[in-house]
Amino acid sequence: MSNTFTETDILRYLYGETTPAENKAIAEELKKNINLRSYYDRMVETQKELEKVFEEPDPTSVNIILEYSQATHHDSLEHH
Amino acid sequence: MKFNHISDRELLQHYVQGNEACLEMLIKRHKNKVFTSIYLIVQDRYIAEDIFQETFIKVVQVMRSGKYKEEDKFVPWVMRIARNMAIDYFRKSKRNVMITGEDGEDIFARMEIAEMNREETLISNQTNKTVRQLIEMLPEEQKMVLVLRQYAGLSFKEIAAMTDVSINTALGRMRYALTNLRKLIMEKELNLQ
Secondary structure, eight states, X not given: OOOOOOHXXXXXXXXXXXOHHHXXXXXXXXXHOHHHHHHHHHHHHHHHHHTXXXXXXXXXXXXXXHHHHHHHHHHHHHTO | OOOTTSOHHHHHHHHHTTOHHXXXXXHHHHHHHHHHHHHHHHOOHHHHHHHHHHHHHHHHHHHHHTXXXXXXXXXXXXXXXXXXXXXXXXXXXXXXXXXXXXXXXXXXXXXXOSOOXXXXXXXXXXXXXXXXXXXXXXXXXXXXXXXXXXXXXXXXXXXXXXHTSOHHHHHHHHHHHHHHHHHHHHHTTOOOO
16 A cells, blocks of 8 residues: 555544554554644644534424424324 | 434334334434534524424424435435525525535535624634634535534545535545634634643
């Protein structure tokens, strides 16, 4: 396998979409390629910032969905 | 029934067979990633709540009709519904949205959302809010890939299929999104700690 990895390969690596063989090769490459390592570190840092964004729906929204499901479930039973 | 070890596919099967608790488990399992993604796309909590509800009501309707065929890909399917709901919303709303889409490019090409004072929001100490604002500054096609990968958890392959582009294009957009986001963070001198 070629050890010339691109920034796109690093992205796939960052998001766990590389094969075990690629993981091993990229980890080795990151030890010796300063530029690639620098890019990887910047992306990890950016990803950590993104992980701080977290939202959850209002419980009312979930209840509305569940109530709709239960109501249509009963309806479907009545029609059978 | 212990739900934690049950796959989405199995939960869906049990739900279709009448076990309502399985729907609740599915929603609990995925609600935050789906809602966060919707919220980042529409940038409005109330609209996001509406689209979230409509999305899962559509899920219920499709499941009841027996038309669901993507048993192993629940979240990508839900996100496809949510994204279409968001597109419909912008089409119907008075907001100025240009949807090209013919070549799969720039579905949310331009959204002129009510004027917001970016400088004002950027000085907020709430990192969550600030990062959301920065994401909103990204070009739409980059933002969409970022949201679908980072928050909805779709693979680049799934994103490529959903947005009708090649995997390389999806990866390229993600690369630009992260690079641009990094630049925005540096420009605004945000505290990254």
